[in-house]
Amino acid sequence: MADVExxxxxxxxxxxxxxxxxxxxxxxxxxxTLDNTSTVQYAGLIQQLVLMARSTVRELDPQNDLTxxxxxxxxxxxxxxxxxxxxxxxxxxxxxxx
Amino acid sequence: xxxVNVLMKRRSEFNRLRGFVDSDFKKLVDMSPDQSxxxxxxxxxxxxxxxxxxxxxxxxxxxxxxxxxxxNHVEGGWPKDIDHENMEQAIRFRKKAGKNEAYISSILxxxxxxxxxxxxxxxxxxxxxxxxxxxxxxxxxxxPYAKTMNVLRDPHQVKRTVTSLSWSPDRGRKLAAAYxxxxxxxxxxxxxxxxxxxxxxxxxxxxxxxxxxxxxxxxTVAYSSVEHSHKDPVYKVIWLQSKTGTDAFxxxxxxxxxxxxxxxLSEPTERLILDLSKEGNLGRALGGIxxxxxxTMPTKFMVGTEEGxxxxxxxxxxTPAEKIVCTYDGHRGSVYAVQRNPFLPKNFxxxxxxxxxxxxxxxxxxxxxxxxxxxxxxMDACWSPVRPxxxxxxxxxGVLDIWDILFNQSDPTLxxxxxxxxxxxxxxxxxxxxxxxxxxxxxxTLLEISSGLSVPxxxxxxLVAAMFERETKREKILMGRQREIRLKERCxxxxxxEEEVVREDGEESPQELLARAEKDFYxxxxxxxxxxxKGKDLIQxxxxxxxxxx
Numbered sequence: 171m172a173d174v175e176x177x178x179x180x181x182x183x184x185x186x187x188x189x190x191x192x193x194x195x196x197x198x199x200x201x202x203t204l205d206n207t208s209t210v211q212y213a214g215l216i217q218q219l220v221l222m223a224r225s226t227v228r229e230l231d232p233q234n235d236l237t238x239x240x241x242x243x244x245x246x247x248x249x250x251x252x253x254x255x256x257x258x259x260x261x262x263x264x265x266x267x268x
Numbered sequence: 269x270x271x272v273n274v275l276m277k278r279r280s281e282f283n284r285l286r287g288f289v290d291s292d293f294k295k296l297v298d299m300s301p302d303q304s305x306x307x308x309x310x311x312x313x314x315x316x317x318x319x320x321x322x323x324x325x326x327x328x329x330x331x332x333x334x335x336x337x338x339x340n341h342v343e344g345g346w347p348k349d350i351d352h353e354n355m356e357q358a359i360r361f362r363k364k365a366g367k368n369e370a371y372i373s374s375i376l377x378x379x380x381x382x383x384x385x386x387x388x389x390x391x392x393x394x395x396x397x398x399x400x401x402x403x404x405x406x407x408x409x410x411x412p413y414a415k416t417m418n419v420l421r422d423p424h425q426v427k428r429t430v431t432s433l434s435w436s437p438d439r440g441r442k443l444a445a446a447y448x449x450x451x452x453x454x455x456x457x458x459x460x461x462x463x464x465x466x467x468x469x470x471x472x473x474x475x476x477x478x479x480x481x482x483x484x485x486x487x488t489v490a491y492s493s494v495e496h497s498h499k500d501p502v503y504k505v506i507w508l509q510s511k512t513g514t515d516a517f518x519x520x521x522x523x524x525x526x527x528x529x530x531x532x533l534s535e536p537t538e539r540l541i542l543d544l545s546k547e548g549n550l551g552r553a554l555g556g557i558x559x560x561x562x563x564t565m566p567t568k569f570m571v572g573t574e575e576g577x578x579x580x581x582x583x584x585x586x587t588p589a590e591k592i593v594c595t596y597d598g599h600r601g602s603v604y605a606v607q608r609n610p611f612l613p614k615n616f617x618x619x620x621x622x623x624x625x626x627x628x629x630x631x632x633x634x635x636x637x638x639x640x641x642x643x644x645x646x647m648d649a650c651w652s653p654v655r656p657x658x659x660x661x662x663x664x665x666g667v668l669d670i671w672d673i674l675f676n677q678s679d680p681t682l683x684x685x686x687x688x689x690x691x692x693x694x695x696x697x698x699x700x701x702x703x704x705x706x707x708x709x710x711x712x713t714l715l716e717i718s719s720g721l722s723v724p725x726x727x728x729x730x731l732v733a734a735m736f737e738r739e740t741k742r743e744k745i746l747m748g749r750q751r752e753i754r755l756k757e758r759c760x761x762x763x764x765x766e767e768e769v770v771r772e773d774g775e776e777s778p779q780e781l782l783a784r785a786e787k788d789f790y791x792x793x794x795x796x797x798x799x800x801x802k803g804k805d806l807i808q809x810x811x812x813x814x815x816x817x818x
Contacts, residue, residue: 174372177379184386192375200365238385247389251382253374 178203188246193217212248220252271297570606570616605649611656611729615736619649624661624671628740648693648705655724657732662691662705668715674731686713 182190182203189204197217202209224236239250273296365371570579603620614629622645644664652658657674658681666687669680686705694705703715 174366174375174379177376181379181382181386184383185390187386194365194371198362198365200362200371238381240385249382249385249389251378251385253378 216248216250220250224252570608604647607650609651609656609732610653612733612736617649617651617659619646619661621645624649624659626673626736626739628736628743630740630744644690647691650694650696652696656729657735660694660696660703662686662694664690666691668694668703668705670717673735674728684715686715 178190178192178201181187189208190202191199191204191209191212192201193199193213193216197213199209199213204212219241220236220239223239227234227236236252239252241248241250603618605619606616607618608616616627616629618625618627622643624646644667646661646663649659649661652660655672658670658672661669661671661680663669666685668684668686668691670682670684672681675681691705694703696703703717705713705715
């Protein structure tokens with residue numbers, strides 16, 4: 171338990187990270203650092219995206235699997251690490267210019 | 269049966285106006301319908317009129333049925349037994365899920381993956397737009413070059429030095445060269461030939477000022493009288509901007525700067541003696557070698573002297589004493605050329621002895637940019653009229669140097685060996701592409717410069733201005749520092765003098781004094797020797813490296 175907390179804290183403290191959400195395979199957000207409405211919104215929207223991405227990768231090559239998904243937009247970037255069964259952590263980061 | 273009504277009239281009464289008269293009606297015929305035919309009507313199929321056939325229909329659209337509903341949004345995935353609105357239950361569920369083993373392990377693993385990617389993001393912004401704002405710059409791939417186009421030789425038998433050149437102001441390819449003999453004793457044999465194509469030209473003929481006008485043929489028009497003009501060779505003459513267009517002034521080594529009106533060359537209109545002590549003493553005056561005058565600053569001008577000082581003067585000053593505004597301590601030898609930068613008039617270029625220096629008007633103690641000491645003496649220099657960072661110098665070993673300050677400050681961008689003898693003068697043409705330099709053997713060589721050196725770059729003026737600003741600031745700071753140090757020294761020396769006075773009353777016996785003096789003396793000698801040795805090594809090293817270069 172403590173490791174999980176530590177991991178989350180470490181991620182959250184990185185530069186540019188706006189928030190972290192952990193979602194289980196049913197789409198329920200287990201842990202989050204953002205407010206509830208945003209969390210629910212993210213969880214619902216991204217779930218389908220991850221499923222579709224994963225099925226795409228699998229269809230192209232059955233041996234392959236989705237390891238990471240980055241959605242970069244003008245304002246920020248959503249990083250999704252899918253776990254087996256559970257979509258896992260999502261991080262909302264803001265991109266910086268070097 | 270026929271109904272006939274007969275009207276009878278005489279022929280002569282035809283066409284006469286009829287006069288109609290009302291009369292009672294008379295029943296003529298009365299016909300009633302035949303009753304027998306009405307019992308068997310005959311049908312006739314007859315249409316009454318020819319018209320379009322139209323029909324009428326009725327339709328009714330199918331109506332859509334609308335129902336109003338409310339949508340109930342539900343957070344997905346919650347197990348059926350948990351009401352997610354209930355905070356407690358939701359939290360309890362979450363906690364339970366958090367304790368799941370698989371959950372913990374997968375979170376840990378995913379966490380490390382995530383961290384890696386975040387670190388990647390933070391390390392470099394992969395998708396940034398490079399060079400958004402930069403425009404396409406033209407790359408100048410060719411190395412700069414200067415091509416000799418033409419060599420004009422002096423046809424006179426005795427070879428004379430080309431001491432000054434000037435391009436005609438109308439951008440033509442006309443060049444006027446003034447020849448004179450630098451050796452003083454030969455003044456009487458000076459030929460007054462020069463190659464002139466431009467309309468008016470001012471020439472130095474040893475001591476006197478002579479004015480040519482080609483419009484009146486190639487003859488000298490007037491000589492200034494010997495008594496009133498310079499006693500020593502005149503080194504430089506410049507036209508002045510004035511309403512009449514006929515003013516000029518000249519400088520010579522006898523220490524005077526004279527103003528002339530060329531219409532009346534019998535005596536100068538004004539005279540200034542270059543005496544630093546401002547007394548007008550001719551004996552102590554400095555010899556003037558080069559003059560500088562900028563049209564945009566008509567009241568100020570500068571004189572470069574034999575002793576290495578550059579004097580800035582104000583023309584409109586009332587008394588001769590006030591004319592000399594300030595001096596710049598420049599070179600170790602004569603200052604052969606002074607010229608303001610045509611784009612940034614606050615900075616000017618001087619050459620003398622072995623190096624070229626760039627000055628800012630405000631800083632009087634030292635130049636803001638120096639070039640390295642060259643191998644041979646520099647005789648003349650001028651700025652390029654189109655590029656604010658380029659200037660040209662000529663040397664006694666016949667080499668023409670082109671310097672680009674923005675590109676390289678320690679070495680000339682291009683060195684061209686023009687001739688074997690020394691080069692005495694150089695002038696750049698208005699468009700910046702042609703350069704003429706005159707040698708001591710009397711040859712005037714025309715060179716064409718590559719476009720890399722004669723086409724101004726973007727932002728060049730601001731870059732050069734920024735560079736000069738920076739150097740000026742540096743000098744100011746250095747000067748400030750030096751002043752501080754000097755002040756401190758003075759304070760300290762005053763203090764130590766007081767201390768010494770106090771100490772002398774003390775117990776120092778003469779022997780001890782002697783011993784101390786000897787020690788001091790020997791240590792000073794050692795220091796001096798060491799310095800000399802180091803200096804010699806440095807010079808040797810420099811000479812060796814310069815030999816390698818040339």
